[in-house]
Amino acid sequence: xxxxxxxxxxxxxxxxxxxxxxxxxxxxxxxxxxxxxxxxxxxxxxxxxxxxxxxxxxxxxxxxxxxxxxxxxxxxxxxxxxxxxxxxxxxxxxxxxxxxxxxxxxxxxxxxxx
Amino acid sequence: xxxxxxxxxxxxxxxxxxxxxxxxxxxxxxxxxxxxxxxxxxxxxxxxxxxxxxxxxxxxxxxxxxxxxxxxxxxxxxxxxxxxxxxxxxxxxxxxxxxxxxxxxxxxxxxxxxxxx
Numbered sequence: 120x121x122x123x124x125x126x127x128x129x130x131x132x133x134x135x136x137x138x139x140x141x142x143x144x145x146x147x148x149x150x151x152x153x154x155x156x157x158x159x160x161x162x163x164x165x166x167x168x169x170x171x172x173x174x175x176x177x178x179x180x181x182x183x184x185x186x187x188x189x190x191x192x193x194x195x196x197x198x199x200x201x202x203x204x205x206x207x208x209x210x211x212x213x214x215x216x217x218x219x220x221x222x223x224x225x226x227x228x229x230x231x232x233x
Numbered sequence: 234x235x236x237x238x239x240x241x242x243x244x245x246x247x248x249x250x251x252x253x254x255x256x257x258x259x260x261x262x263x264x265x266x267x268x269x270x271x272x273x274x275x276x277x278x279x280x281x282x283x284x285x286x287x288x289x290x291x292x293x294x295x296x297x298x299x300x301x302x303x304x305x306x307x308x309x310x311x312x313x314x315x316x317x318x319x320x321x322x323x324x325x326x327x328x329x330x331x332x333x334x335x336x337x338x339x340x341x342x343x344x345x346x347x348x349x350x
Contacts, residue, residue, distance in 0.1 A: 221268075
């Protein structure tokens with residue numbers, strides 16, 4: 120069974136640009152969540168999607184958005200990039216968004232904003 | 234308030250020895266899940282082990298076991314027979330329910346484990 124797939128693996132952008140990251144969950148998993156990892160702030164929750172609906176969002180500005188498609192694949196978008204958006208963005212999937220469901224992560228997308 | 238506390242920023246262990254990584258958590262919800270993940274330098278977050286709040290037995294997955302002490306709100310990871318490939322960052326995380334029936338995963342700051350030959 121294929122794991123969680125994130126593309127691209129690396130991205131380099133400049134300030135003011137926008138970026139779209141993609142995540143394909145494990146087959147059969149319908150819940151996808153996104154996390155940002157930085158050396159200073161650690162791992163922080165961005166948002167979670169289930170059945171194409173955003174169910175929860177972390178404390179991030181509106182420049183961070185996402186969506187989920189009918190096949191459970193998800194994308195996140197960051198508009199008007201800032202230097203502080205440089206981070207590893209991790210996507211995770213689970214069968215359903217329940218507290219007792221195991222959560223599996225992808226390899227992440229390393230975003231560098233210059 | 235800190236929800237997940239990992240008090241050991243770094244740990245060293247000799248190859249083939251066992252090591253315990255500490256994790257304490259704070260929640261008032263009776264239903265939650267506790268996870269340990271390994272993150273090597275490549276960045277991928279690798280699932281190691283899961284413990285549900287209602288599970289009676291401590292979870293085990295191969296060389297990994299979770300020492301779950303619910304009353305103390307402690308969920309320590311024990312790695313037996315350490316291998317050089319175990320050198321990585323280890324994160325303790327808790328998935329708890331929040332308002333509206335939703336939930337999210339909260340991570341600790343992590344412990345960097347170095348296995349010496």
